[in-house]
Amino acid sequence: MSNASSERMSVFGPTLRFKGELKAQEDIKIEGRIEGTIDHQQRVVVGNKGEVVARVNAATIDVDGRVQGDMVAKKSIKVSQSAIVRGNIRAPSVSITEGANFNGGVTMESNAGSAGPSTPGASSR
Amino acid sequence: MNKGFSDSKMAPPPAAPQPSQGGTPCVLGPTLHFKGELYGEEDLEFQGQIEGSIEHTRSLSIGKEGGVKGNIRAKFVIIEGKVEGDVYATESVSIRANAKVTGNIFAPRVGIADGAHFTGRIDMNHKGVASKADLTVGKSLSDPQAERLLASGS
Numbered sequence: 082m083s084n085a086s087s088e089r090m091s092v093f094g095p096t097l098r099f100k101g102e103l104k105a106q107e108d109i110k111i112e113g114r115i116e117g118t119i120d121h122q123q124r125v126v127v128g129n130k131g132e133v134v135a136r137v138n139a140a141t142i143d144v145d146g147r148v149q150g151d152m153v154a155k156k157s158i159k160v161s162q163s164a165i166v167r168g169n170i171r172a173p174s175v176s177i178t179e180g181a182n183f184n185g186g187v188t189m190e191s192n193a194g195s196a197g198p199s200t201p202g203a204s205s206r
Numbered sequence: 207m208n209k210g211f212s213d214s215k216m217a218p219p220p221a222a223p224q225p226s227q228g229g230t231p232c233v234l235g236p237t238l239h240f241k242g243e244l245y246g247e248e249d250l251e252f253q254g255q256i257e258g259s260i261e262h263t264r265s266l267s268i269g270k271e272g273g274v275k276g277n278i279r280a281k282f283v284i285i286e287g288k289v290e291g292d293v294y295a296t297e298s299v300s301i302r303a304n305a306k307v308t309g310n311i312f313a314p315r316v317g318i319a320d321g322a323h324f325t326g327r328i329d330m331n332h333k334g335v336a337s338k339a340d341l342t343v344g345k346s347l348s349d350p351q352a353e354r355l356l357a358s359g360s
Contacts, residue, residue, distance in 0.1 A: 094232035094248045101242010101258060107235045117242060 095130045111146070129163055142172075151185075236271040253287075270304065283313070294332075 090108045093099070097113035106122040111131040119125065121139035131146035140155045144164040152158055154172035162180035169186040177183055232246075238254030245261045252260075253269040260266065262280035272287035279294045286302040291309045293299055298315035301307055306323040312332040318324055 091235035091238060091254075092232050093234065094246065094250065096247035097232065097250070098245040099240060099242060101240060103241075104239035105235070105254070106237035109235070109238070113246070 090126075093131075127164075142170075236269075268305075277309075292326075 090110055091105070093109060093111045093113045093115070095112040098115075099113070100116045102118050102120070103115060104120045108124040108126070109121070110126040110128050111133060112128040113130075114132040114134075116134045119133070119135050119137045119139070121137070123139065124141040124143070125137060125139040126143045127133050127146045127148055129145045133146070133148045133150065135148075135150045137148065137150060137152040138154075139152075141157050141159075142152050142154045143159045143161065144152075144166055145161045146163070147165045148168060149166075150168045152166075152168060152170045152172075154170075156172065157174035157176070158170050158172040160166055160170075160175075160177040160181045160183055162178045164178075165182040167184045169188070171188040171190060173189060175187055175189055177187075232248055233251045234254045236253040240254065240256040240258065242258045243261070244256060244258065246266075247263045249265045250262065251267045251269055252274075253271045255273045257275045259276045260274065260278045260280070262278070264280065265282040265284070266278065266280040267284040268274055268278075268287045268289060270286045274287075274289045274291060276291045277294070278289065278291065281295060281297045283293055283295045283299045284302065285293075285300070285305040285307055288306045289309060290307075293307070293309060293311045293313070295311075295313035297313070298317070299311050299313040301316075301318045301322045301324060303319040303321035305319075308325045310327045310329065312329045314330055316328050316330060
C-alpha cells in the first residue's frame with residue numbers, strides 16, 4: 082500500500098507558489114509555480130498547470146507543463162505532448178513526445194552528477 | 207514531557223473548514239524541505255519542513271510532522287507540528303495537543319489544546335491583521351486577488 086506512488090504522492094497545488102530551494106525524498110506532483118531549485122531523490126511530475134523556473138534534479142522527471150531551466154535525472158526524463166520546456170536535459174533515458182515544445186540540449190548519459198546505483202524503492206516515506 | 211497518552215488517535219483529524227475547490231486536496235509530504243517563500247490560495251496540509259515565510263489566503267494546517275521556521279499568514283491556521291515564528295490569521299488559529307509553538311499569535315480567535323507547548327504572546331484584538339497582511343502581501347507579491355480575499359475576509 083505504501084508503494085502506490087500515485088496515492089501517497091504529494092501534490093503542490095495549482096494556486097501554490099514557491100520561491101527558493103525545495104528538497105524532497107518522495108514523489109511530488111507540481112501543479113503550482115516554483116522558482117529556484119528542486120533537489121529531489123524520487124520522481125517529480127510537473128503537471129499540466131505546473132510551472133517551474135528552476136534547476137531540477139531528480140531520479141525521474143515527467144513534464145506535462147512548463148519548465149524553464151536545466152533538468153538532470155538519474156533515470157529518465159519524459160517530456161509529454163503538452164509540455165513546454167526551455168533548457169537542457171540530461172538523463173540516461175529521455176523521451177520527448179511529438180507535439181511537445183522543447184528548446185534546449187539533450188544529453189543521454191548515465192553519469193548524471195553522482196550516478197551511484199540508486200536503490201529503487203528504498204525509502205518511500 | 208507528558209506528551210498525552212495516545213499521541214495521535216485522540217486528536218480529531220485536521221478537517222479543513224471547507225473542502226478545497228480545486229479538487230485534489232493539497233498535501234505536502236514529510237520529506238519535503240522548503241527554503242524560501244511559499245504562497246498559496248487553496249487549503250493546504252503541510253507535513254514537510256519550511257524555513258521561510260508562508261503566505262496563505264485559506265486554511266493551512268501544519269501536520270504532525272510539519273515544521274515551520276518563519277512567519278505564517280493565512281485565514282485559518284491549524285498547528286499540530288512545530289512552529290517557530292509569528293502566526294497571523296484573519297479568522298482563527300488552533301494549536302492542537304502535540305504542537306510546539308514558539309512565537310506570537312495574532313488572530314481574532316485562538317485555541318490552544320491541553321498538552322500543547324506554547325511560548326509567546328497572543329493578541330486577539332489585532333485589528334490590523336488583515337491590513338498588515340495586505341501591506342506585506344502587496345509589497346512582496348503584489349497580488350490583487352489575495353488582497354481582495356483578505357480584505358473581504360475581515
